[in-house]
Amino acid sequence: MKTYKQVFSELKRAALIPFFVIGDPAFDTSFEVVKAAIDAGADILELGIPFSDPIADGPTIQKADIRSLCNGMTVKKALEFIKKVKDYKDIPIGLLMYYNLIYQYGTEKFFNDFHQAGVNSVLIADLSVDDANEIDGFAKSAGLDTVFMVTPNTSEERMKLIASKTTGFIYTVSLLGVTGSRKQLSGHIGELIGRLKGLTDVPICVGFGISTAQHAATIASAGADGVIIGSKIVGFIEANIENKEKMLADVSAFVGEVKTALDNNA
Amino acid sequence: MKYKGRFGDYGGFYVPEVLIPVLEELEREFYRFYKDDGFVAELAELSKNYAGRPTPLYYAKRFSEYVGFKVYIKREDLLHGGAHKVNNTLGQGLLAKYMGKTKLIAETGAGQHGLATAMIGALFGMETKIFMGVTDIERQSVNVHKMKLCGAEVIAVEGGTGTLKDAINDALRYWTAHVSDTFYLFGSACGPHPYPTIVKHFQTCIGTEARSQCLDQIGRLPDVVVACVGGGSNAIGIFSGFMDDEKVKLVGVEAGGKSVASGKHAATLVVGKVGILHGAKAYLLQDKEGQVYETESVSAGLDYAAVGPEHCMLKDSGRAKYVAAEDAEVLDAFALLTKKEGIIPALESSHALAYVISQSGKLPSDTVVVVNLSGRGDKDVSIVEKCRPLK
Numbered sequence: 178m179k180t181y182k183q184v185f186s187e188l189k190r191a192a193l194i195p196f197f198v199i200g201d202p203a204f205d206t207s208f209e210v211v212k213a214a215i216d217a218g219a220d221i222l223e224l225g226i227p228f229s230d231p232i233a234d235g236p237t238i239q240k241a242d243i244r245s246l247c248n249g250m251t252v253k254k255a256l257e258f259i260k261k262v263k264d265y266k267d268i269p270i271g272l273l274m275y276y277n278l279i280y281q282y283g284t285e286k287f288f289n290d291f292h293q294a295g296v297n298s299v300l301i302a303d304l305s306v307d308d309a310n311e312i313d314g315f316a317k318s319a320g321l322d323t324v325f326m327v328t329p330n331t332s333e334e335r336m337k338l339i340a341s342k343t344t345g346f347i348y349t350v351s352l353l354g355v356t357g358s359r360k361q362l363s364g365h366i367g368e369l370i371g372r373l374k375g376l377t378d379v380p381i382c383v384g385f386g387i388s389t390a391q392h393a394a395t396i397a398s399a400g401a402d403g404v405i406i407g408s409k410i411v412g413f414i415e416a417n418i419e420n421k422e423k424m425l426a427d428v429s430a431f432v433g434e435v436k437t438a439l440d441n442n443a
Numbered sequence: 444m445k446y447k448g449r450f451g452d453y454g455g456f457y458v459p460e461v462l463i464p465v466l467e468e469l470e471r472e473f474y475r476f477y478k479d480d481g482f483v484a485e486l487a488e489l490s491k492n493y494a495g496r497p498t499p500l501y502y503a504k505r506f507s508e509y510v511g512f513k514v515y516i517k518r519e520d521l522l523h524g525g526a527h528k529v530n531n532t533l534g535q536g537l538l539a540k541y542m543g544k545t546k547l548i549a550e551t552g553a554g555q556h557g558l559a560t561a562m563i564g565a566l567f568g569m570e571t572k573i574f575m576g577v578t579d580i581e582r583q584s585v586n587v588h589k590m591k592l593c594g595a596e597v598i599a600v601e602g603g604t605g606t607l608k609d610a611i612n613d614a615l616r617y618w619t620a621h622v623s624d625t626f627y628l629f630g631s632a633c634g635p636h637p638y639p640t641i642v643k644h645f646q647t648c649i650g651t652e653a654r655s656q657c658l659d660q661i662g663r664l665p666d667v668v669v670a671c672v673g674g675g676s677n678a679i680g681i682f683s684g685f686m687d688d689e690k691v692k693l694v695g696v697e698a699g700g701k702s703v704a705s706g707k708h709a710a711t712l713v714v715g716k717v718g719i720l721h722g723a724k725a726y727l728l729q730d731k732e733g734q735v736y737e738t739e740s741v742s743a744g745l746d747y748a749a750v751g752p753e754h755c756m757l758k759d760s761g762r763a764k765y766v767a768a769e770d771a772e773v774l775d776a777f778a779l780l781t782k783k784e785g786i787i788p789a790l791e792s793s794h795a796l797a798y799v800i801s802q803s804g805k806l807p808s809d810t811v812v813v814v815n816l817s818g819r820g821d822k823d824v825s826i827v828e829k830c831r832p833l834k
Binding site: 228229230231232233234235239246251252253275276277278280281282302303304305306307308325326327328329330331332335350352353354355 | 444455456457458459460461463464465602603608612615616619620621622623716718719720721722727729731732733734735
């Protein structure tokens, strides 16, 4: 199974990390969309299991969650989905989700089952590093890497604590707010990446609000090890819900465009 | 965070990283000011002259005769704004002022907390935004209008079923993007730490007053204290006064909706399972995988799938008992108190009354029951008219 470490050390540029909600809009189409992103050059996948109350997400991801849940997505089916993706290509997969789904499944069993299916890490949007003890023992024994978030208002002392608990990468949130595409990047993101780089050797991936190939290149130039793009790409699913061919073509074209920008930036 | 904010295993602060620094700031500032002489004096003055504390403890003679034991009513319905909510909004609003915040946001279900926040926004000259589900906006249009008159902006939340849970989701999302100047004035004794502690602190006046009024007016403590539970702020407020009086039974009444068996209810403590929502570990109404249910109740204020963490602990320890009252019983209770006493209770508070009525014939005649009448029912008259048209 390919690890984050392998990807980060093999790549001579920032990793391209698209985010999708598993089962959006439905299981089969969702799988085709993810395949399109892999074929177009995704280096790592960030995948969400839909939740009824996604408080860290803006309207685009909320709607994706609803589409997926309405079409019957469950945690069990998400496990199948991940196995199918891994059968298609051995690409590292990080889950990004909410705690209650894991808690109900049983944290230890969830980590074991999903690691066996091919997941490299589980980032829990509503579990901070303060409660890391609820998960890190299970993560370690399952063989999962840990990923935590850093935001623009995180103190330096806290950044160090987060870095010390992180074995995969630090998910750096580029702005104060929820997920969603934005016209402009936050002006402080370069400084935030710089501060983190000064504190830790753990890889830094940046997400939230990254919406163009140019944004991705700017983030990469600032020293990020990976660029996570969610709402912008999920928006192609929403916009082409009646036209699967165009949905796949748009996702593929956009991921390809970002890859070219990152390649040129290398 | 200095404290864990746990009630047994419940509570905590399960929130996205971006909210941790603001909750830390809130915790620090709350503990800095809550015993500060200036803060305490200013809150006491406002509680008395603006909100109308203390509220009376009223012996409901004709209602008592009907049920066959002694019922005393804690009249939180007489407070400014028509509910206990102002106790908390004055406290948190003043805290916001002391912290130098200039903007308030709040979620609301029935609109009582939204209105109580809008009032305080006007009082302190703060820009106020109220998040409210579209279903609730429709069924509580009078409160929406009042909030707007106070100068608040009411933001319609479309997600989910357009009720309290969805309003909290959107208020939290808005807060993550506006953490620097905005104070989130949380309405119930739930959500992430430090809110359950803060809200309880500002609602303990209900229990403290009620206890000393019992001793003054009756010469003894009550046998039973009853309150309705949605998130649980009025209940924790009145329970807190009697927590150490082991012989005083505490009963919380949740929304049984159509019926608990039908699945259309909000009886979280009665049939829920432990999970994590809105920043806290608590009993939740959820499916097997952890998706949170849409709830149903005739009262918007109890229509919530989670509950305050301290109530979860009190349920487990057995110190408090939690039951559910169904919509039909609640409407009966609403009608009965109005007819017997000329007091129109909020549908939320009518749940507590419904439980009291259900005890008729089961308790000795010298039993003393204190019911927290958390709010008045003017806002609910049109709903009751729809459910039970007058001939």
